[in-house]
Each structure stands twice: as structure tokens, then as C-alpha cells.
Amino acid sequence: MDIKNKKIPEAEFEQLRKEVLLQWPTGKDVNLEEAIAYHKSLPEHKDFAKKLIKAKNENRTLIEPRAGVPDIDEHIKLLKYLEKEGEADLLPTTIDSYTRQNRYTEAENGINESIRLDRAMLNGFPAVNHGVAGCRKIIDSLDVPVQVRHGTPDARLLTEITYAGGFTSYEGGGISYNLPYCKNVPMEKTIRDWQYVDRLTGLYEEMGISINREPYGPLTGTLVPPFVSHAAAIIEALLAAEQGVKNITVGYGQCGNLIQDIAAIRTLEELTDEYLQKYGYNDVIVTTVLHQWMGGFPADEAKAFGVISLGSTIAALAKATKVIVKTPHEAVGIPTMAANAAGLRCTKQVVNMLSDQQFQNNELEVEKDIIRKETRCIVDKCFELGEGDIAVGVCRGVEAGVLDVPFAPCRANAGLMLPARDHNGAVRVLNMGNLPFGQELKDFHKEKIEERARAEKRDVSFQMVIDDVYAIGKGRLVGRPR
Numbered sequence: 001m002d003i004k005n006k007k008i009p010e011a012e013f014e015q016l017r018k019e020v021l022l023q024w025p026t027g028k029d030v031n032l033e034e035a036i037a038y039h040k041s042l043p044e045h046k047d048f049a050k051k052l053i054k055a056k057n058e059n060r061t062l063i064e065p066r067a068g069v070p071d072i073d074e075h076i077k078l079l080k081y082l083e084k085e086g087e088a089d090l091l092p093t094t095i096d097s098y099t100r101q102n103r104y105t106e107a108e109n110g111i112n113e114s115i116r117l118d119r120a121m122l123n124g125f126p127a128v129n130h131g132v133a134g135c136r137k138i139i140d141s142l143d144v145p146v147q148v149r150h151g152t153p154d155a156r157l158l159t160e161i162t163y164a165g166g167f168t169s170y171e172g173g174g175i176s177y178n179l180p181y182c183k184n185v186p187m188e189k190t191i192r193d194w195q196y197v198d199r200l201t202g203l204y205e206e207m208g209i210s211i212n213r214e215p216y217g218p219l220t221g222t223l224v225p226p227f228v229s230h231a232a233a234i235i236e237a238l239l240a241a242e243q244g245v246k247n248i249t250v251g252y253g254q255c256g257n258l259i260q261d262i263a264a265i266r267t268l269e270e271l272t273d274e275y276l277q278k279y280g281y282n283d284v285i286v287t288t289v290l291h292q293w294m295g296g297f298p299a300d301e302a303k304a305f306g307v308i309s310l311g312s313t314i315a316a317l318a319k320a321t322k323v324i325v326k327t328p329h330e331a332v333g334i335p336t337m338a339a340n341a342a343g344l345r346c347t348k349q350v351v352n353m354l355s356d357q358q359f360q361n362n363e364l365e366v367e368k369d370i371i372r373k374e375t376r377c378i379v380d381k382c383f384e385l386g387e388g389d390i391a392v393g394v395c396r397g398v399e400a401g402v403l404d405v406p407f408a409p410c411r412a413n414a415g416l417m418l419p420a421r422d423h424n425g426a427v428r429v430l431n432m433g434n435l436p437f438g439q440e441l442k443d444f445h446k447e448k449i450e451e452r453a454r455a456e457k458r459d460v461s462f463q464m465v466i467d468d469v470y471a472i473g474k475g476r477l478v479g480r481p482r
């Protein structure tokens with residue numbers, strides 16, 4: 001499949017839309033002009049993009065949970081509770097796994113089973129099956145903006161229905177919902193399918209409705225160095241901007257070292273702006289989101305609140321526009337309503353206590369400079385491989401191991417680069433794989449890892465990576481030898 005980083009022509013897009021809306025019966029209820037009118041009827045306080053811009057201007061960090069249950073009324077009850085008892089500034093609708101795989105028949109069965117057994121038999125909200133009317137019931141029942149959160153490689157129909165249904169923010173992208181979520185789907189396919197999502201977003205924008213787009217920041221959520229997730233986020237932002245998207249939230253998954261995480265969020269917004277301006281997209285508003293720890297969680301709830309509090313601290317001190325909140329049930333599975341609200345209140349308390357404080361020091365500036373150099377090296381190499389076309393370039397970059405996501409299940413991912421923590425817990429590169437780093441960056445990472453090895457009186461080895469993967473679940477950050 002030939003891809004290029006070019007806005008999809010109108011006639012071609014209209015033809016594609018006809019095919020997409022036939023993928024499930026609920027697609028027939030989507031009418032673009034009617035949907036635009038519905039959005040225009042919504043009050044401003046339900047506009048996700050506007051609420052993010054206000055928070056950015058006021059230097060505030062908004063809090064948002066993950067949440068989704070199969071029954072519409074139960075989902076509304078859950079989201080109302082999280083808004084009221086959890087003090088959520090923004091609300092999600094987390095989509096179920098069948099819908100993410102376009103398996104709408106199984107999702108339908110899951111809805112029926114949930115009704116028959118009076119309990120959730122899906123792990124999220126099956127928005128395609130509930131259709132436009134079902135989505136609007138949610139939007140009409142709540143008083144804060146709602147975002148679609150999922151992990152869908154081919155999200156075209158889901159986008160059509162949830163946009164028409166009144167959602168004003170949408171997570172995902174052709175890289176971030178492929179490498180961590182797929183085994184065998186070619187990058188070209190997901191890049192193309194997400195150009196559709198972004199073209200539809202651009203169409204709403206051109207008709208006066210600004211819908212926020214959020215590439216999925218954490219990727220595999222396991223020891224992903226900032227330069228890897230930054231490169232993916234920046235490239236997805238560029239691809240979205242080409243299709244007409246004007247409001248983008250770029251994200252990053254907390255890694256655990258305070259300095260590195262704050263440096264990551266600060267440089268993420270700056271570098272995304274830099275590349276958007278560099279390639280001529282001068283009217284895109286960029287905000288940031290920190291995802292609280294995405295790795296293994298302690299089962300003990302008090303310790304889990306410790307991890308949530310650290311993530312809240314990093315989001316607040318980094319002045320992230322938004323933080324995605326974890327719960328004390330993370331180690332066991334989908335949280336109860338009460339646990340989800342408790343994670344939110346814990347986060348709100350920390351964010352409020354730090355909102356008037358600034359964090360600045362020389363170590364932070366050094367770390368920011370390292371991340372800038374690393375990220376530019378990856379993104380620029382992808383442009384070079386694509387001979388100026390970043391859609392082509394990112395596919396070739398993944399294939400060449402230039403953009404290499406640690407522990408990604410996708411066959412296309414090289415999986416040669418190996419991360420490990422340094423003596424202070426910052427994520428560094430133990431094995432460079434095919435990263436196109438210069439000698440200075442290679443030496444920096446080598447020295448940081450060797451410093452840890454000396455402190456732990458052991459050789460640099462793959463065992464460090466294994467120890468780090470299991471550390472947090474054992475209450476540590478750095479996987480020290482026994």
C-alpha cells in the first residue's frame with residue numbers, strides 16, 4: 001500500500017466514508033451535517049478542546065480517569081460518580097476490547113450477556129453497537145467534556161459514530177495504536193486508517209467544531225525512554241496536522257525518575273511545537289498529558305496510592321495540562337467506582353498542593369538537552385529515510401530500528417534497542433540496537449549504565465532490564481540485585 005503524508009482529497013474521502021459507514025448497521029445513523037448541528041448545540045463547558053486551552057493558559061493540571069462499562073445507564077452512573085465524587089475535570093469513555101478489534105458481533109453478545117447476567121461482561125463501552133443515539137445519551141447526561149479512550153488499530157467507524165455522538169476528544173494514532181497493540185498489522189495500514197480519523201477530525205474543524213486529538217503517549221508503558229515516545233508523538237502530531245487537526249495533546253508515560261519525567265513533559269510540548277512550526281503547521285494548539293505509572297502496580301492499596309501520588313507530583317511540577325489517573329485496584333484489574341474516584345481525589349490533592357510551586361534546577365536543564373538531542377536525531381532520521389515524507393519515513397524508520405519501541409509485540413518493530421535504569425532510576429539505553437545516535441549520546445548512556453553497575457558491584461547485563469521490569473511491583477524503582 002502506497003502511503004504519503006498528504007491531506008486525503010475530498011472525493012476520495014467521501015468514497016471511503018461510504019464504505020466505512022457500512023461496516024455495522026449503526027453506521028447508517030451518521031449524518032455529518034446533523035452531527036455538526038448537534039455539536040453546535042452543546043454548551044461550551046462540554047468542549048474538551050476549549051477546556052484544555054483554558055487549563056494551558058492558566059497553567060493548571062486537569063485530572064482524568066479511565067472508565068467504561070457496557071451498559072449505557074451504568075456507564076452514565078459511573079461517569080457522574082467520577083465527576084462528583086472523584087472531582088474529575090475531564091471524563092473518558094474507555095472502549096471494550098472486542099470493539100477495538102472491530103468484532104462488533106461479539107460486542108453485541110457481550111451487551112446481551114451483561115443484561116442477562118446483570119453484570120459487566122465487556123471490559124469497556126461498546127460505542128459502535130450503542131450507536132450515535134447511545135453516545136448522545138452519555139453526552140447529554142454529563143456536565144464535563146468526554147474523551148474516547150481505546151486501543152483500536154482500525155478506528156474509522158468508531159470515530160464516525162463517537163464524533164457524531166458528541167465526544168469532543170479522541171485518543172490514538174497510526175503508530176501508537178499499532179506497535180504496542182498489534183502483532184501483524186503493517187504500519188502502512190494503520191497510518192492510512194488514522195489519516196482517515198484525522199481527516200474526519202479536520203472536516204469537523206473546517207465546519208466549526210474543534211475536536212481534540214491525543215496520540216497514545218505511553219506506547220508499551222515499560223521502560224520506554226522519553227525520546228522514543230516523543231518521536232512517536234511528534235510524528236503522529238505532524239500526520240494529524242496535515243489532515244487538518246488543530247488541537248493536539250501529546251503524551252508521555254511516567255518512568256519514575258523525577259528529573260527525567262519533568263524534563264520529558266517540558267520538552268515534549270516544546271519539541272512538538274518546534275516540528276509543527278518547522279513543517280508549516282502554525283495554527284495547531286499543543287497541550288500535554290502525563291500518564292501515571294503504566295507498569296506493574298503494587299497490590300497493597302496504600303503502596304498503590306504512593307505510586308499514584310508520585311505520578312501526580314510529576315504531572316503538577318512538570319505543569320502537564322492533564323494527568324491520566326490510576327487507581328488502587330490497578331494490580332487486580334478494572335477498578336470499582338469507589339476505587340476509581342479515590343485515585344482521582346488522591347491526585348487532585350497532590351496537584352492542588354503543588355499548583356503554586358515551581359520546579360527548576362540545572363540537572364533538569366541537562367536532562368532536557370539530552371532529550372532534545374535524542375528526539376531530533378530519531379525524527380530527523382525518519383524524515384531522511386522518507387525522503388521528506390514522514391508517513392513513508394516512519395514506516396521505514398520502524399523497519400530499520402530507528403524508531404524502536406521496547407517490548408512492543410508488533411512484528412514490524414525491530415526490538416533491538418534495550419533500555420535499563422541508571423543508578424538514579426532514569427531510563428537509559430543499555431543496547432543501542434540501530435538507534436542513529438552519535439558518539440556523544442552513545443557515550444552518555446554507556447557511562448550512566450556503567451555507573452549503576454559499579455554501584456551495584458555487578459557487570460552491565462540484560463539482568464538489569466529484567467530486574468527493572470519487576471521492580472515497581474516489588475515496591476522499588478531500580479531493580480537492584482538481591
Ligand SMILES: CC[C@H]1O[C@@H](n2cnc3c(N)ncnc32)[C@H](O)[C@@H]1O
Nearest residue numbers: 066067068069094123124333334335
Ligand atoms: C491502558 C491500560 C489502563 O487502562 C485501564 N482500563 C482499561 N479498561 C478500563 C475500564 N473499563 N475502566 C477503567 N480502567 C480501565 C487499566 O486498568 C490500565 O490502567
